[in-house]
Amino acid sequence: MMYDKIIYAVGIGPGKVGKMTQEAFDVLESCDIIVGYTVYIELLKPSFPNKEFASTPMKQEIERCKMCFDFALGGKKVALVCSGDAGVYGMASPLFELQQRNSQYADVEIIVIPGVTAANSGAALLGAPLNHDYCVISLSDLLTPWETIEKRLVSAVQGDFAVALYNPASHRRNDYLKKACQIMISAGADEGRACGYTQNIGRDDERMEICTLLELMEKEINMFTTVFIGNSKTQIIKSVNGEKKLVTKRGYEI
């Protein structure tokens, strides 16, 4: 069924317009207005030259969602863009929650268009660290109690999952990755565990590094970093020209 008031929550993938899906591109093309965090709006503008845009700064996520409902109620077809996937630490759930709490938003259809999240785009750069069961954990305690994050880090080790860590650092939280590594080591992860991280995926200053869990603790990383901690069987293997790759086995006899 088609409704006449629509918000699309669109995951645009990492960094570059070419890393979004064709479906996401077509949806953005079909909308009257594209709303998002300023950085992503600037990224999109050259590819959608005749489109109307609206943005709010960081940490105004709920204002941004309300803006979308207001545009939709005003008759505009709206796209709310998120980096990576709209449903992974993204704006999809706040949209549904706002609709639930505000009866004036009841007639707006919310459609989620998925994108490649940093766990998967970062993994591709490093090799194949998430090629078996894995967890995605954010180290940001802005919206989650630290005790919950700690419990999840411990459970990830107990379950022997490969792990992708989002938001491993910020200005205020420059020691959180170290704390997380210490928690995982205390929970039984070997200090030699195969790890890696990626930064600025899809951008000109994209970089990556592969190292052990002990080495990872001392890395200077920023908020645009995604960290990967292997499971107990993940290996650092040599590929073409001696380049290191982080590989979690699928389990085939090879």
Added chain:
Amino acid sequence: MMYDKIIYAVGIGPGKVGKMTQEAFDVLESCDIIVGYTVYIELLKPSFPNKEFASTPMKQEIERCKMCFDFALGGKKVALVCSGDAGVYGMASPLFELQQRNSQYADVEIIVIPGVTAANSGAALLGAPLNHDYCVISLSDLLTPWETIEKRLVSAVQGDFAVALYNPASHRRNDYLKKACQIMISAGADEGRACGYTQNIGRDDERMEICTLLELMEKEINMFTTVFIGNSKTQIIKSVNGEKKLVTKRGYEI
């Protein structure tokens, strides 16, 4: 650095060509030959009419990878396609492992092109079940001991992760989803836990359902199903026209 012998492991996303990234499409367009499981090759043929294709049946994954190395060594630029993401239960890690074990493959560059995996494309259909920390677990014990799978299901509950289950059933394993639900309930998950599943994502017979964990146990599902089990705070909420959505909160005050 560019090498002259290349295999791209390309994630084509779910079901439809439009659900792959532009980058994946461009890579397939640039290759001499596209290799994959028969079903995906048939899906791609109409979009790449002048391309050479090669396929092997299911369960011949390692043969398929070796075929790729042989094509690459013969001077062809090769794409090995995987549904979803090439690095999530995909062919990326077998390629790296084969290279490690076979010195004749040492000069072949392996590049992973990510795609939207079923956890994220299925989540988008259901609402936003993975909008906070989550685990991805395969119930297939073909390559993984059942004890490992069981340990991960228990750890997922202990860590209060939202969970996406891959390969929840096959002809041989028609009771595995029920077993998994029972394990999670025994580990402390409430029977009323908000859950859902998606089938045949991106295809004409795409379907989805939202239900409780207790109800999920009795569902007839097939091997093209991805199952979602919420964390302890995931909600089933009503969206436009009373449609149910499965939503895991990000944690904003709303």
